[in-house]
Amino acid sequence: MEPEVQQKNKTDLVFQPQLARIERILPQISGHRLFQLKLINEEAAEQFSHLCGQFIELTVIGVGEAPISISSPPSRPGTIEICVRKAGVVTSALFKLHPGDQVAIRGPFGNGFPLDELKGKDVMLIAGGLGLAPLRSLLLSILDDRASFKDLVLMYGSRNPNDILFKYELLGMMNRTDIKYFFSVDSDDEGIWKQYVGVVTGLFERIEVNPETTFCALCGPPIMYRFVIQELKKKKIPMDQIFVSLERMMKCGVGKCGHCTIGKYYCCTDGPVFRYSDILDIKEAV
Ligand SMILES: Cc1cc2nc3c(=O)[nH]c(=O)nc-3n(C[C@H](O)[C@H](O)[C@H](O)COP(=O)(O)OP(=O)(O)OC[C@H]3O[C@@H](n4cnc5c(N)ncnc54)[C@H](O)[C@@H]3O)c2cc1C
Ligand code: FES
Known part of the structure; x- marks a missing residue:
């Protein structure tokens, strides 16, 4: 695929939620579940790649969006695994879904571990x-x-x-x-x-x-x-x-809304992974 087309498709994945099917739900400890997701659109699935430590914005359709880390490694592409704790509106709605149901995802976001x-x-x-x-x-x-x-x-x-x-x-x-x-x-x-x-x-x-x-x-x-x-x-x-x-309250995931600031950094774009020497002087960072 041409580099410009690849870049455009990556941008689409960041701004435009893509439908994904819940393939499996594996129970974890109380209040936590592992969801295995597959992007439905084949081209989007092919384009999707991530770094360890990056996160997605997960949409439960008709309910809302929440940032969730990708738990699966880039070395095992095809299925996106997320481990979710039932915390509030979006995650509670996610816990009501079943294998075969659809959610939507944007991303991946952030920098990841080097x-x-x-x-x-x-x-x-x-x-x-x-x-x-x-x-x-x-x-x-x-x-x-x-x-x-x-x-x-x-x-x-x-x-x-x-x-x-x-x-x-x-x-x-x-x-x-x-x-x-x-x-x-x-x-x-x-x-x-x-x-x-x-x-x-x-x-x-x-x-x-x-x-x-x-x-x-x-x-x-x-x-x-x-x-x-x-x-x-x-x-x-x-x-x-x-x-x-690091974790902060997030909305846009792309450095626009200012919800996730840590000193001069945005947690969503400059993080969520930070080299500790870079944030030593930011009192509220850790
Ligand atoms: C980069 C990143 C990665 C994350 N990865 C995961 C993950 O892998 N699995 C997982 O279960 N959760 C993860 N979270 C946390 C998850 O996004 C929040 O718990 C989110 O609020 C859940 O949405 P909700 O609509 O269910 O809860 P809400 O209805 O939004 O809120 C639940 C409660 O949590 C508070 N809250 C919301 N966000 C945060 C936050 N970032 N820090 C502290 N309190 C918060 C709210 O004020 C409210 O009291 C991650 C968050 C970030 C920023
Ligand atoms: S979540 Fe909007 S700027 Fe980071």
């Missing part, structure tokens, strides 16, 4: 709660091209043992020797958890890192960032080797 820069490096992924949704895209991308990266560590904190997202997928990877997992739960009232009980930052005592070669990607609840970054500082990881995915 996968090429991570190649040849040790990579540490640190997720809290639903923050695993965008990081899963990065995790699976690295696993799909494992030889291009050095050591891989996943640290994942959940509220309790029943709140672990992608539990069976993670369990299925447990026998791999090319990834180290560290899980934490904030509390374990049922006494069933065999690993660490406490906040995710408690896991840092258990890991050794080479600060020169380690790059980190973080996504989680707002409270998590400041404490995790303190731990990364103690490990002497340079601030320009830390990437944070």
